[in-house]
Amino acid sequence: xxxxPVINVAVVGVGLVGSEFISQLLSIQSSPFQLVSLTSxxxxxxTPSSPIRSNDSWKDxxxxxxxxxxxxxxxxxxxxxxxxxSRVAVIDNTSSDEVAGHYPAWLxxxxxxxxxxxxxxxxxxxxxxxIIRASKATGAKFLNESTVGAGLxxxxxxxxxxxxxxxxxxxxxxxxxxxxxIFNEFSTGSSDGPSFSSVVKVAREKGxxxxxxxDDLNGFDVARxxxxxxxxVSLSGSSVTTSLPPLQSFxxxxxxxxxxxxxxxxxTGDEFISRLPExxxxxxxxxxxxxxxxKVLRFVGVVDAEKxxxxxALEEYPAxxxxxxxxxxxxxxxxxxxxxxxxxxxxxQGAGAGAAVTAMGVLGDLxxxx
Amino acid sequence: xxxxPVINVAVVGVGLVGSEFISQLLSIQSSPFQLVSLTSxxxxxxTPSSPIRSNDSWKDxxxxxxxxxxxxxxxxxxxxxxxxxSRVAVIDNTSSDEVAGHYPAWLxxxxxxxxxxxxxxxxxxxxxxxIIRASKATGAKFLNESTVGAGLxxxxxxxxxxxxxxxxxxxxxxxxxxxxxIFNEFSTGSSDGPSFSSVVKVAREKGxxxxxxxDDLNGFDVARxxxxxxxxVSLSGSSVTTSLPPLQSFxxxxxxxxxxxxxxxxxTGDEFISRLPExxxxxxxxxxxxxxxxKVLRFVGVVDAEKxxxxxALEEYPAxxxxxxxxxxxxxxxxxxxxxxxxxxxxxQGAGAGAAVTAMGVLGDLxxxx
Numbered sequence: 001x002x003x004x005p006v007i008n009v010a011v012v013g014v015g016l017v018g019s020e021f022i023s024q025l026l027s028i029q030s031s032p033f034q035l036v037s038l039t040s041x042x043x044x045x046x047t048p049s050s051p052i053r054s055n056d057s058w059k060d061x062x063x064x065x066x067x068x069x070x071x072x073x074x075x076x077x078x079x080x081x082x083x084x085x086s087r088v089a090v091i092d093n094t095s096s097d098e099v100a101g102h103y104p105a106w107l108x109x110x111x112x113x114x115x116x117x118x119x120x121x122x123x124x125x126x127x128x129x130x131i132i133r134a135s136k137a138t139g140a141k142f143l144n145e146s147t148v149g150a151g152l153x154x155x156x157x158x159x160x161x162x163x164x165x166x167x168x169x170x171x172x173x174x175x176x177x178x179x180x181x182i183f184n185e186f187s188t189g190s191s192d193g194p195s196f197s198s199v200v201k202v203a204r205e206k207g208x209x210x211x212x213x214x215d216d217l218n219g220f221d222v223a224r225x226x227x228x229x230x231x232x233v234s235l236s237g238s239s240v241t242t243s244l245p246p247l248q249s250f251x252x253x254x255x256x257x258x259x260x261x262x263x264x265x266x267x268t269g270d271e272f273i274s275r276l277p278e279x280x281x282x283x284x285x286x287x288x289x290x291x292x293x294x295k296v297l298r299f300v301g302v303v304d305a306e307k308x309x310x311x312x313a314l315e316e317y318p319a320x321x322x323x324x325x326x327x328x329x330x331x332x333x334x335x336x337x338x339x340x341x342x343x344x345x346x347x348x349q350g351a352g353a354g355a356a357v358t359a360m361g362v363l364g365d366l367x368x369x370x
Numbered sequence: 371x372x373x374x375p376v377i378n379v380a381v382v383g384v385g386l387v388g389s390e391f392i393s394q395l396l397s398i399q400s401s402p403f404q405l406v407s408l409t410s411x412x413x414x415x416x417t418p419s420s421p422i423r424s425n426d427s428w429k430d431x432x433x434x435x436x437x438x439x440x441x442x443x444x445x446x447x448x449x450x451x452x453x454x455x456s457r458v459a460v461i462d463n464t465s466s467d468e469v470a471g472h473y474p475a476w477l478x479x480x481x482x483x484x485x486x487x488x489x490x491x492x493x494x495x496x497x498x499x500x501i502i503r504a505s506k507a508t509g510a511k512f513l514n515e516s517t518v519g520a521g522l523x524x525x526x527x528x529x530x531x532x533x534x535x536x537x538x539x540x541x542x543x544x545x546x547x548x549x550x551x552i553f554n555e556f557s558t559g560s561s562d563g564p565s566f567s568s569v570v571k572v573a574r575e576k577g578x579x580x581x582x583x584x585d586d587l588n589g590f591d592v593a594r595x596x597x598x599x600x601x602x603v604s605l606s607g608s609s610v611t612t613s614l615p616p617l618q619s620f621x622x623x624x625x626x627x628x629x630x631x632x633x634x635x636x637x638t639g640d641e642f643i644s645r646l647p648e649x650x651x652x653x654x655x656x657x658x659x660x661x662x663x664x665k666v667l668r669f670v671g672v673v674d675a676e677k678x679x680x681x682x683a684l685e686e687y688p689a690x691x692x693x694x695x696x697x698x699x700x701x702x703x704x705x706x707x708x709x710x711x712x713x714x715x716x717x718x719q720g721a722g723a724g725a726a727v728t729a730m731g732v733l734g735d736l737x738x739x740x
Contacts (some may be wrong), residue, residue: 325695352714
């Protein structure tokens, strides 16, 4: 007994999260993992005979490679390592649609897929269904804890609720660290405060937003996360019925964008930021109205399994609600209202973005394979 | 591929949690589990050739058995089922020290052990160390998610933080549903309110306390949970150093009992409740003092890995702290302060007691074996 099969690990994407993941992976004591492949946007290495062991050398090894990335060859190489005593996991640390498109082929080859990349799980339903089918056929796993809430145990908790027969009534939360920061600063319950544009500007300067803030304010990041949660419930194969729609993609989520319509399509982040003050009065009015109701503004996502509704929007919450009292910084907070967790929900809160906690969620998934 | 080995399940303890567990287990669709044995305090069945499949019949099957519980025979019977295509898990739903004493033997025989029973993990260090050794030797797992926070993902989150190399600074929380209810009712920030004895009396009538409320007010339940958390950090084999002491047992935890010294040893719950009003003035004074500081009283547990301190005590928390604003009912709340979750902690909150959520935590552990 106690024979632990080796797990060969291939990392695709070696940016902030990828580098942090590699560092955490190589720090594990008596590790069952072998880092056998690295792929950046320009290079790739596949070195199963001499796995990478040192956090000091992997950048050099990759930099010296003359091989260009080729996912067909990677798939073939990794397939050759799958056996009864040797398993394989691809870690996709990119946010690439192209890489996501390879998940079915990897799973069909018996290769496990672990990722914080939301593209496959929030994109076209057909891809998601092919992923589920491939995983069922070979037993290879797809694990995506860090697609929602980074290292927070959101997906695993939801899966466990569903798998043990609990009935999900509603999931609601603040799912975007950027939106969390913006509204924690902008709306504190008081009728005035800093202007909306100034808060967004500071958030951008701190690196909390995308280079183009419209990529946060459009709400798509939240819509993608809601799609993943909704599908995790509705496509789980659980016997517990749900009235959730089979979302065709994250675009099926009712998403109330915060981009002022005249600023739709503004090409650069700089121009967007310079024009945003034109709309401060509108946001100020919303804040005043909320304050009059003794409420605060929060950009929330809701998966309502009873109403069959999935939506992302700016909403008012009472000043004594956890979304108002407990949130701070760029925290995420997620509430699961279920048959068992009723009338009081199960709540998970904490940093929902950042390389260290995202990489931790990815490594946590990898550890589930052991 | 996709070959799922059968997992044979033996349930020990068929009270509230045990019954609920069996019901949840038998509801799983295309289940990899076979329920092959049941043991109550007076009877046992072992029926691997005809596993129990219906939630309607198991009570009859057990009631008709003439076999008395015998853990040596059970161990032998279950050992005979361990093979490369068949695994075994014992689910201990008792709170028995005797049953806990068998964990090493089960693990040595390759039998996985899953339990909400705190006894083995918070009792003598020697037993805990034998459990770890046996698990390492055979690869059989011991899983105890529901020993802390019932179905809340507390132990799994802590294990993942540790396993991925995060550094635990401090874990603090309200770990007892009973204590949570009592102080959420007693101390709301106001300088007066219901008397302490009246709150305890109502809690007992609602079934939130043990029959003898001293069994809650002594703080031992919290001390046991802290012992489990502390050992999960300090005995994890992680490379991250900690200054936590190797607790000899839960009695090593600095525990500030809430039992008024003159009531120590009062034999019955009824007498205890009838005499508790003599001490209302003392608790009232604590509440007044806290209110003067704009604070509330909460019975909290702390594992301070930096100070190397583990303690359970009644403490004052600011009125805007999550322990004051966010708690309600008999919720548990647990904050993990770590290197990665800093300055803001990772927070988990929700019902931390009750048969449905406890059984869910146990079944969630069992699902981890698949």
